[in-house]
Amino acid sequence: MKPGDAIPELRVTPDSGATARYAEASGDANPIHTDPDFARRAGLPGVILHGLYSMAQAARASVDAQGGDPRRLKRLAVQFRGMGVPERELTVSGVMREGRDGRLLIDLTVSQAGRRLIRRGEAEVET
């Protein structure tokens, strides 16, 4: 891939159990991600996705765009914005740009129902 190219779009729909599985696999036990009553008391519509789960989708799209070799992803920076919810499709899109030292940068966004969950995502990959 070369500067200006879009990476293949990644689409994934977290099922209703996704936040509980991510909490267990990652050790992040904040109840706003797993306990609907707690989340509602906190003023949220229901449980929300972990930011790092959305970031993991951006990382996956970046690794997949490099032939599935995880060694090629050297850096990933994101800002978390909108709150993601389960059972709605996430879309990861990205465009390649020239980086330093022969590396490429990917400008990434992760969105759900037209709202950005991650903005200013930037991956640095070895080609």
Added chain:
Amino acid sequence: MHEEVVRNLYEAFDRVDLEGVLEHLAPEVRWSTLDLNLEPRSYSGVAEVRDFLAGVFASSRRFSLELDDLLVVGDHVLAHARLRAPQARHGTGYPLAQLWTLQADGLVNRHRLYLSPARAANALCRRLGTARFRVDRSSIRRYAEAVHDANPVYHEVAAAEAAGFADLVAPPMFAAVYSAEAIWTEVLATLAGSGPIDRPEAILHVGQELSWARPVEAGDVVATHAWLDEAVTRGGMELLVFRSLSWSAQGREVAQGTWTVAVGGTGR
């Protein structure tokens, strides 16, 4: 700054420049090392170190010291180096690990030499607040499933081996898993005195950066040290910026993280 000081030290060693080494040492430096017969020796103060190094440098034709890799954590710099005979055309040299501890002014106040990188890495863990995570196949598979990642190098040992790994490799974002204990302990310790530790919903993760130096595989033990780097107030919210550094059992850098958390706000 600390990294540059240590690089300068190795360059001075390479030039057999005694004064160039000594100028980086604090007057009360403590220097634990091995002599040329590999007997443990310890010296206190620049004068004692000068006498020892003068003896080493007098025989410097017998070897050279090549810097291989550096791990910088707070005031500590773990240097991986190779001792080589200058005439040797073959071989990789004898690996040594040197743990340098620097003062705020950039002078070295402690030097320790280890023949085993793993012992040097352990020494680093003992000197810092560190959480260790033992990576196994099931934790890698469970994580990859939780993020719907079917890449076979995360699930099948044969696929990982075919790709050049010794065992299942962890997805890069598995860094969030092996860093979790160190980083969240630091976050909670920071919030305990000040803020809404009883309101998890008021603690928002607003930014994240990770960089990876080498992959993590099943069987690895990863150590992570985390610290509060910066606290700024912006728009009624307190932004806390934490940093983490993770290294392998051999004291090699694995990943670095910058974790930005907003406290006290009501939404994004």
